[in-house]
Amino acid sequence: MYVATLASEDDFDGWREAARGLVAAGVPASEVVWQVGDRPTDLFGSAPILAAQAPAFRLPSAFVHMLERVILHRDPERFGLLYGLLLRVVADPRVLHDQADPVLCRVQAMFQTIRRDMHKMRAFLRFREVETDGETRFVGWFEPEHHVVRANAAFFIGRYATMRWSILTPEVSVHWDCRTLSEGPGARRSDAPEGDPLEAVWKTYYRSIFNPARVMTGAMLKEMPRKYWKNMFETALVPELIAGAQAREAGMIERARTAPVQNGAKPWDALREEATGCRRCPLWKPATQTVFGQGPLDAEIMVVGEQPGDQEDLAGEPFVGPAGKVFDEAMTAAGIERSRVYVTNAVKHFKFEPRGKRRIHAKPGTGEIDACRWWVEQERAILRPRMTIAMGATAGRSLLGRAVTVGRERGRPLALPGGGEGWLTVHPSYLLRLPDKAKADQEFAAFVHDLRSAAARL
Known part of the structure; x- marks a missing residue:
C-alpha cells in the first residue's frame, strides 16, 4: 500500500502531483491510501508516495477543471475515486463520453454540487461593517457545505478589491487587506458582527418593495434554503412577510372593493x-x-x-x-x-x-x-x-x-x-x-x- 499525503482537504496541487507519480508507476487505485495532513488513515499504508518521473500525458481541460472542483467535495472517498477515474481516462479517453458510466456520473454530480455551493457562498454571504483600531473592515460569516472557501477567495478579491474584508467560516477564515490574502483558523458564528447601521435602511427598503403576488416560495427555497436565511439581513424578514402576505393583499382588495368608484374605475x-x-x-x-x-x-x-x-x-x-x-x-x-x-x-x-x-x-x-x-x-x-x-x-x-x-x-x-x-x-x-x-x-x-x-x- 502507498500513502499519498495532502496538505489540506482542498489540496488539489498536492493530489495532482501524487497522482502523476502513481500513474507513472502504474499503481492501481486499490493500492493507494489518501491522507490529509498527519491524520492517521490506514494502519497498513506504510510506503511513501512514489517520486517517479511521470511520462507526459494530456487531459482535456474540462476534465482537469472538474477534478479541481470535485477535490473540494466533502466525500471522504473523493481522492481515490478521482484517481481511479484518472487511470481509466489516461488508458482510454473515451471514458469521458460514456454518460452511463456510474463513476463518471457520480463525479459529475459532485461537480455540480460544488458549483452550487460556490454560487451560494457568492450570492448569500453578507458583509457587516466594523471598526477595529480606527480601521474599517467588512466581516462576513458563512457556513459552506464543502471546502470551497479558498477556491472562492479570488472571486471576492476581484469583486471587493479596494475593501478590507474577512470571511469567517467554521473551518478556515480568509482575510484581505487590499494587497495580500491571508488565512486564519476557523471561527464561530458569535465571532461575526450581528449587524450595522445600514441594515435598518435596507430592511425598510425590502419591506417596501416586497410583492406577495410574485412570491414563489418553493422556487425560493430550492435556490436559497432556510439554512442561509439567518445570515442575511433581508431574508430575516421573509418569514413574517410571507406569513402576512395574503392578509395584506386581502385587505388591499377589500379596500378596493368598498372604495367609491372614481373616474369609471x-x-x-x-x-x-x-x-x-x-x-x-x-x-x-x-x-x-x-x-x-x-x-x-x-x-x-x-x-x-x-x-x-x-x-x-x-x-x-x-x-x-x-x-x-x-x-x-x-x-x-x-x-x-x-x-x-x-x-x-x-x-x-x-x-x-x-x-x-x-x-x-x-x-x-x-x-x-x-x-x-x-x-x-x-x-x-x-x-x-x-x-x-x-x-x-x-x-x-x-x-x-x-x-x-x-x-x-x-x-x-x-x-x-x-x-x-x-x-x-x-x-x-x-x-x-x-x-x-x-x-x-x-x-x-x-x-x-x-x-x-x-x-x-x-
Whole structure:
C-alpha cells in the first residue's frame, strides 16, 4: 500500500502531483491510501508516495477543471475515486463520453454540487461593517457545505478589491487587506458582527418593495434554503412577510372593493392589475399574458373554467376560442344571458406544449392550480356571486381546495369555502373531444341541463 499525503482537504496541487507519480508507476487505485495532513488513515499504508518521473500525458481541460472542483467535495472517498477515474481516462479517453458510466456520473454530480455551493457562498454571504483600531473592515460569516472557501477567495478579491474584508467560516477564515490574502483558523458564528447601521435602511427598503403576488416560495427555497436565511439581513424578514402576505393583499382588495368608484374605475381593477405581474408559478414565462376574469361585477353567477387556451392567451380574454363558442351555445340553450355572467379560469396563464408552430394545450398541475387559487378566491370575494359553476375537475379543485371527480360531484349543490353555493359540471372542451356525434349531442344536452339546474337554484 502507498500513502499519498495532502496538505489540506482542498489540496488539489498536492493530489495532482501524487497522482502523476502513481500513474507513472502504474499503481492501481486499490493500492493507494489518501491522507490529509498527519491524520492517521490506514494502519497498513506504510510506503511513501512514489517520486517517479511521470511520462507526459494530456487531459482535456474540462476534465482537469472538474477534478479541481470535485477535490473540494466533502466525500471522504473523493481522492481515490478521482484517481481511479484518472487511470481509466489516461488508458482510454473515451471514458469521458460514456454518460452511463456510474463513476463518471457520480463525479459529475459532485461537480455540480460544488458549483452550487460556490454560487451560494457568492450570492448569500453578507458583509457587516466594523471598526477595529480606527480601521474599517467588512466581516462576513458563512457556513459552506464543502471546502470551497479558498477556491472562492479570488472571486471576492476581484469583486471587493479596494475593501478590507474577512470571511469567517467554521473551518478556515480568509482575510484581505487590499494587497495580500491571508488565512486564519476557523471561527464561530458569535465571532461575526450581528449587524450595522445600514441594515435598518435596507430592511425598510425590502419591506417596501416586497410583492406577495410574485412570491414563489418553493422556487425560493430550492435556490436559497432556510439554512442561509439567518445570515442575511433581508431574508430575516421573509418569514413574517410571507406569513402576512395574503392578509395584506386581502385587505388591499377589500379596500378596493368598498372604495367609491372614481373616474369609471372598477373596484377589482387593483386585483386585475396585480394579476398581470403574477409570478406565483412558472407558467407566466412562456405565456403571452395573464388572462383575467371578465363580466359584470354584480353578477349572481360566476363561471370558472380550467385555463386560457391558445386564442384566449393571444386575445387576453377568457372563453373566446372553440370551447368558448360551445359554452356560449350552451348558455343560450339553458336560457342564461351570457352578458350577465362573470367568467374566469382557475389558472390565469396558458400552459402548452409546442409542436412545430402549434401550441398544444397541457393540463395544469396541482401546484399550478393551488398557486393560482388565490386569484379566484379574491374574484369571488369581490363579486360575492350567489352561484359559482365549476367546469371541469381543475375548476372544482380551485374552488373546493381538494381533488374532485366530476362524475361523483356533478348535479348537486356544493358548499364553498367562504360562503356561496357551487355546482360542478364538465368543461366544454370535453364535448369537443367526443368523436361520436350522437354521444356528443347527448353530453351537450346534459351540460345544458347542468347550467339550467344551477341557474334555477337562484
